[in-house]
Amino acid sequence: MKILPWTGDSIFPALCNTLLAWRKSAPDTRDLPWRDEPTPYHVWISEIMLQQTRAAVVRSYYLRFLEALPSVRALAAVDDDALMKLWQGLGYYSRARNLKRAAQAIVTEHGGDLPRDFDELLALPGIGRYTASAIASFAYGQPRPAVDGNFLRIAARITANSIDIAKDTSKRALEAALAPSYPTGRDAGLLNEAFMDLGATVCLPNGVPLCHACPAAQLCLAHDRGTEQDYPVKTALKARRKERRTVLLLSCGEKIAIRKRPARGLLAGLWEYPNLEGKLSQRAVRALLESEGFDVRDIVPLPSARHIFSHIEWELTGWAVTVADTNEPPLMAAEDRTDAPASLLWVRRAELADTYSIPTAFGYFTPQ
DNA sequence: AAAGCGTGGTA
DNA sequence: TTACCAAGCTT
Numbered sequence: 272m273k274i275l276p277w278t279g280d281s282i283f284p285a286l287c288n289t290l291l292a293w294r295k296s297a298p299d300t301r302d303l304p305w306r307d308e309p310t311p312y313h314v315w316i317s318e319i320m321l322q323q324t325r326a327a328v329v330r331s332y333y334l335r336f337l338e339a340l341p342s343v344r345a346l347a348a349v350d351d352d353a354l355m356k357l358w359q360g361l362g363y364y365s366r367a368r369n370l371k372r373a374a375q376a377i378v379t380e381h382g383g384d385l386p387r388d389f390d391e392l393l394a395l396p397g398i399g400r401y402t403a404s405a406i407a408s409f410a411y412g413q414p415r416p417a418v419d420g421n422f423l424r425i426a427a428r429i430t431a432n433s434i435d436i437a438k439d440t441s442k443r444a445l446e447a448a449l450a451p452s453y454p455t456g457r458d459a460g461l462l463n464e465a466f467m468d469l470g471a472t473v474c475l476p477n478g479v480p481l482c483h484a485c486p487a488a489q490l491c492l493a494h495d496r497g498t499e500q501d502y503p504v505k506t507a508l509k510a511r512r513k514e515r516r517t518v519l520l521l522s523c524g525e526k527i528a529i530r531k532r533p534a535r536g537l538l539a540g541l542w543e544y545p546n547l548e549g550k551l552s553q554r555a556v557r558a559l560l561e562s563e564g565f566d567v568r569d570i571v572p573l574p575s576a577r578h579i580f581s582h583i584e585w586e587l588t589g590w591a592v593t594v595a596d597t598n599e600p601p602l603m604a605a606e607d608r609t610d611a612p613a614s615l616l617w618v619r620r621a622e623l624a625d626t627y628s629i630p631t632a633f634g635y636f637t638p639q
Numbered sequence: 640a641a642a643g644c645g646t647g648g649t650a
Numbered sequence: 651t652t653a654c655c656a657a658g659c660t661t
Binding site: 538 | 640641642643644645646647648649650
């Protein structure tokens with residue numbers, strides 16, 4: 272990949288000095304537990320959780336995760352369903368699977384400790400340039416800018432640069448332009464924290480930045496021109512496609528039917544209630560289930576729901592169905608599946624909540 | 640290079 | 651309601 276220069280990068284040495292001083296000048300009041308004891312393992316887990324996810328949401332997940340899996344070796348040996356349960360509701364579930372795969376690689380290839388070398392970090396599944404830089408700086412004091420959305424927004428405004436920050440090349444250009452200004456030791460991590468804190472509390476996205484509170488306002492080209500709102504420039508995402516689905520809450524006595532989703536794709540490997548494409552009527556649901564061999568006793572509508580993924584929007588219709596027994600041929604197993612058919616698993620309600628990870632998209636229908 | 644991959648907060 | 655988008659990575 273050809274790395275182009277970042278126009279306006281002559282400001283960066285002064286910007287880095289200013290932000291580092293700013294970070295050191297005030298006490299850290301953000302109460303982020305991963306800053307308490309920044310071991311390589313702690314930094315790694317927190318940074319994976321923080322990918323595209325707000326710190327306020329991550330906080331409780333992080334504390335619970337570390338309590339359950341306090342070490343690389345514990346993570347490498349964790350049961351898959353237990354791992355997904357710890358991740359339930361956090362989203363981007365491949366992050367959790369990659370964590371375990373990486374932990375196993377760290378045990379077998381690095382003696383159980385995260386590598387210090389940047390390229391070795393980068394080679395681990397789930398660790399890209401941002402996360403490798405965060406670990407290298409926070410845990411090992413290496414001079415690596417951890418360029419994320421905050422950095423791109425701040426840099427675009429400071430330099431009044433109309434570069435499209437959605438492009439991979441923009442991120443690489445900024446990283447290369449900032450690297451020469453980076454200190455080593457504790458300051459490397461503090462400077463990265465400074466960029467993140469500034470982006471989270473002052474140089475805000477979508478809306479008005481709080482320039483009166485910005486330590487770098489004097490350096491900021493966009494602020495000088497009054498054009499803060501013009502930056503950053505970012506190409507719009509593709510529109511979400513809309514889908515209708517019908518979810519069946521099948522119960523038989525104390526048990527409820529769930530099934531495992533395919534190993535690849537959306538919500539891969541998580542558990543779901545049986546569901547079908549389209550908005551099915553009560554009559555259609557009854558006909559379908561009876562054709563599958565169920566003795567249907569009752570069908571009651573559930574409140575409809577809408578679930579927004581990053582790239583899909585689901586309009587969900589729910590039916591609570593009571594059946595007389597759980598002995599049936601595989602139900603709806605092949606419907607829109609390309610891998611091995613998943614058959615229904617009948618579980619008690621308490622067991623469902625304790626053991627099986629149901630993503631938020633299906634959680635609307637979870638019985639009390 | 641662009642699309643797939645979750646969820647929740649905010650304006 | 652809609653749109654944006656957050657401490658991104660993988661393919």
